[in-house]
Amino acid sequence: MTPKPLACRDMSSSISIREVSTHDEKMATNNDCGDVDEKKDSFHDDISKIKKAVVAGDDEAEVASSTNHRQMLEHSFSYNDLSHFNIDEMKSQPKRYPEMKGLRADLVHLHGLSLHAAPKAFDAQLLQHALSFHARPLRRALTMSDAKEEGEESRTTKTVVVIPSIDLDKKELTRMCCDQVEFYEERQLFHLLMAGDPSVRIIYLTSRPVDESVVKYYLSLSHDEDIDAAHYQSNLFCDVHNMLPRVIMIHVPSTECISLSDKILRQKKLITLLQELIRSSFGGKVLEWNDNTVGMSVFTGSDSVDELSHKLGAKLLEASGESLHFGTKQGSREIFAACGISHPAGTPSLEDEDLLTYGDASEHGGKVYWAYNHRYIRSAHNLAVGIARKIVRGIRPKRWIVKLNQGFSGKGNASIDLQHIQRRFAGCKAGDNEATLRIAEEIEKEFAISLKCEDPKMTWFDVDEPEQVGFQTQIKRLGVIAEVFIEGEVPTSPSIQAVIEGKDVSIVSTHEQVLDGQVYSGCKNPCNSAYRASIMDAGLKVGKFLAAHGVRGHFAVDFLASEQPKTGSWNVHAVEVNLRQGGTTHPHCCMALLCGGSICSDGLFRTNEGELRCYVATDCHYSENLKGCTEKSLINALENSSSDPAAYKIRWNKADRIGVVFHLFKFISTGRIGFTAIGRNVEESQALYTDTVTFLERFHGC
Numbered sequence: 001m002t003p004k005p006l007a008c009r010d011m012s013s014s015i016s017i018r019e020v021s022t023h024d025e026k027m028a029t030n031n032d033c034g035d036v037d038e039k040k041d042s043f044h045d046d047i048s049k050i051k052k053a054v055v056a057g058d059d060e061a062e063v064a065s066s067t068n069h070r071q072m073l074e075h076s077f078s079y080n081d082l083s084h085f086n087i088d089e090m091k092s093q094p095k096r097y098p099e100m101k102g103l104r105a106d107l108v109h110l111h112g113l114s115l116h117a118a119p120k121a122f123d124a125q126l127l128q129h130a131l132s133f134h135a136r137p138l139r140r141a142l143t144m145s146d147a148k149e150e151g152e153e154s155r156t157t158k159t160v161v162v163i164p165s166i167d168l169d170k171k172e173l174t175r176m177c178c179d180q181v182e183f184y185e186e187r188q189l190f191h192l193l194m195a196g197d198p199s200v201r202i203i204y205l206t207s208r209p210v211d212e213s214v215v216k217y218y219l220s221l222s223h224d225e226d227i228d229a230a231h232y233q234s235n236l237f238c239d240v241h242n243m244l245p246r247v248i249m250i251h252v253p254s255t256e257c258i259s260l261s262d263k264i265l266r267q268k269k270l271i272t273l274l275q276e277l278i279r280s281s282f283g284g285k286v287l288e289w290n291d292n293t294v295g296m297s298v299f300t301g302s303d304s305v306d307e308l309s310h311k312l313g314a315k316l317l318e319a320s321g322e323s324l325h326f327g328t329k330q331g332s333r334e335i336f337a338a339c340g341i342s343h344p345a346g347t348p349s350l351e352d353e354d355l356l357t358y359g360d361a362s363e364h365g366g367k368v369y370w371a372y373n374h375r376y377i378r379s380a381h382n383l384a385v386g387i388a389r390k391i392v393r394g395i396r397p398k399r400w401i402v403k404l405n406q407g408f409s410g411k412g413n414a415s416i417d418l419q420h421i422q423r424r425f426a427g428c429k430a431g432d433n434e435a436t437l438r439i440a441e442e443i444e445k446e447f448a449i450s451l452k453c454e455d456p457k458m459t460w461f462d463v464d465e466p467e468q469v470g471f472q473t474q475i476k477r478l479g480v481i482a483e484v485f486i487e488g489e490v491p492t493s494p495s496i497q498a499v500i501e502g503k504d505v506s507i508v509s510t511h512e513q514v515l516d517g518q519v520y521s522g523c524k525n526p527c528n529s530a531y532r533a534s535i536m537d538a539g540l541k542v543g544k545f546l547a548a549h550g551v552r553g554h555f556a557v558d559f560l561a562s563e564q565p566k567t568g569s570w571n572v573h574a575v576e577v578n579l580r581q582g583g584t585t586h587p588h589c590c591m592a593l594l595c596g597g598s599i600c601s602d603g604l605f606r607t608n609e610g611e612l613r614c615y616v617a618t619d620c621h622y623s624e625n626l627k628g629c630t631e632k633s634l635i636n637a638l639e640n641s642s643s644d645p646a647a648y649k650i651r652w653n654k655a656d657r658i659g660v661v662f663h664l665f666k667f668i669s670t671g672r673i674g675f676t677a678i679g680r681n682v683e684e685s686q687a688l689y690t691d692t693v694t695f696l697e698r699f700h701g702c
Contacts, residue, residue, distance in 0.1 A: 327579025346483025347386025376479020
């Protein structure tokens with residue numbers, strides 16, 4: 001027997017238990033069955049019975065679906081042991097609800113397992129029937145084993161634990177504003193599109209709650225049938241085909257500016273819950289420890305992610321913390337050199353071994369950050385010497401690019417113009433050690449004066465603020481490189497994205513990156529055909545190198561391309577390897593999951609039916625009209641698109657598999673939103689992008 005779907009929620013009339021006390025008078029007026037307090041006590045007794053039935057696996061109270069389900073009160077399980085409800089109002093009344101004493105039910109809320117409704121009267125019997133209707137789906141989604149019932153198909157099931165943790169250096173997180181870095185955790189919500197496959201269960205953790213409307217927005221995109229606006233708005237839980245019991249959203253709050261993976265590791269009860277969830281019955285199967293069908297998808301690897309993967313017994317789907325060096329700026333240069341891939345001249349190079357040192361772990365305190373265990377350039381003096389050695393060898397660009405070994409979206413980069421120093425020492429030759437040291441001395445002084453950081457909040461020296469450190473200090477902590485800035489008449493920034501599975505390397509997409517200075521803001525797929533084949537070939541070489549060193553999962557290679565005006569040919573240089581899911585991962589995965597298909601040998605994406613698909617994506621569209629808006633206001637506008645031609649024009653079309661998918665909803669109140677415009681060719685995707693910009697500029701739904 002197929003599990004019954006969750007009851008449909010009437011969004012216009014929901015009420016939570018914590019609101020009951022403010023509605024007592026109204027309930028008493030409508031209630032024909034007696035005193036409200038008596039009903040509350042009856043409700044409490046019935047809740048206890050239902051909780052025991054769910055934990056014990058008792059299905060005897062299961063009833064058929066009924067329109068009366070819309071009258072049940074909202075409730076949700078806390079993560080602790082499934083024997084309490086996550087209700088603040090109950091905690092505040094210890095005499096009436098003694099079992100709530102000492103329970104930290106506010107830590108985590110399983111959003112995907114909430115039941116909702118607003119009763120005309122406080123009807124405990126109706127609530128019991130409604131809850132018992134959900135007993136079996138709740139057990140299946142949580143910790144209780146449930147054998148396959150007669151008539152149910154046996155299938156290979158997959159559990160994906162998504163931990164979109166931005167595992168950067170703590171100082172980098174603080175400088176970049178920890179709150180906004182956490183917003184990027186929603187860029188991995190494309191994983192929810194996998195819920196269209198009934199054999200997939202998704203456990204998604206975030207530092208901040210994901211708005212329910214956003215979760216439902218993503219789930220609705222992968223639905224097979226077109227839904228009219230009114231039906232979509234009022235019956236969305238039914239329309240997503242019982243997806244919610246297989247989608248568990250867990251919010252892990254913390255006031256500390258640390259990565260999500262570290263927040264999870266600090267909560268032992270949460271670790272226990274996740275272990276139980278992962279091994280719980282799903283698809284008629286109780287999963288074993290380290291079961292191959294359980295995977296952990298992360299934004300980037302780290303020591304904390306490795307530890308979490310081990311504790312949960314889930315296969316890590318991305319590179320491990322041991323491989324992180326290959327994703328640093330210095331590691332990238334080493335890979336390009338080993339693979340014979342053209343890359344900008346810079347430092348460190350083979351002649352700069354004497355400039356590399358390990359980090360001083362004693363200054364870090366506690367857990368040693370992984371970067372301290374690698375040899376990098378760690379001082380302004382050594383960086384200046386490395387640059388000076390290139391200058392005396394005749395390498396004298398207009399600008400030098402200086403990059404911290406670990407950064408995010410280009411915000412760890414800076415640039416400096418050293419042409420005046422290069423001219424003054426133009427007569428120096430390679431091997432002139434005295435001249436090299438004099439040049440280095442002047443360069444080191446110039447850092448404090450002329451270095452221009454991509455992040456306007458970054459300065460050379462430390463600032464007088466807690467946890468805020470300058471570029472000079474970060475060089476010591478993370479290491480640094482410097483390389484020639486590639487000039488050209490028409491410079492572009494193409495990239496490839498690939499996946500490593502075992503020893504197999506697959507290119508999955510190519511892009512033209514859209515940069516604001518050196519900071520990533522969006523992309524266009526595919527990249528220019530003039531160099532598409534060459535960067536795909538370079539990407540495969542990098543992938544084979546990484547696979548040989550035990551790396552797995554997503555990686556991307558960024559390039560700089562410049563057209564030569566006289567010949568029309570292009571010079572292409574590899575500039576860095578990103579060993580993680582990146583800015584281009586979300587748009588590609590959205591297209592792949594919604595359209596079906598893969599990249600072909602010519603670098604173009606085609607559906608399983610052979611139809612071409614392209615996209616234009618942005619993480620950073622700003623509009624004054626969006627400031628102060630909520631996620632739900634924009635989603636409502638898209639849901640009601642039948643009455644708005646502009647919204648209807650860009651809404652995702654499930655039949656044609658073209659349209660626009662929005663992301664990074666958390667930024668909307670600041671006036672920013674991300675979206676991906678998917679079309680049947682480059683021109684159509686660009687037109688959809690332009691139409692979306694027009695729609696947002698006219699949007700007044702706040």
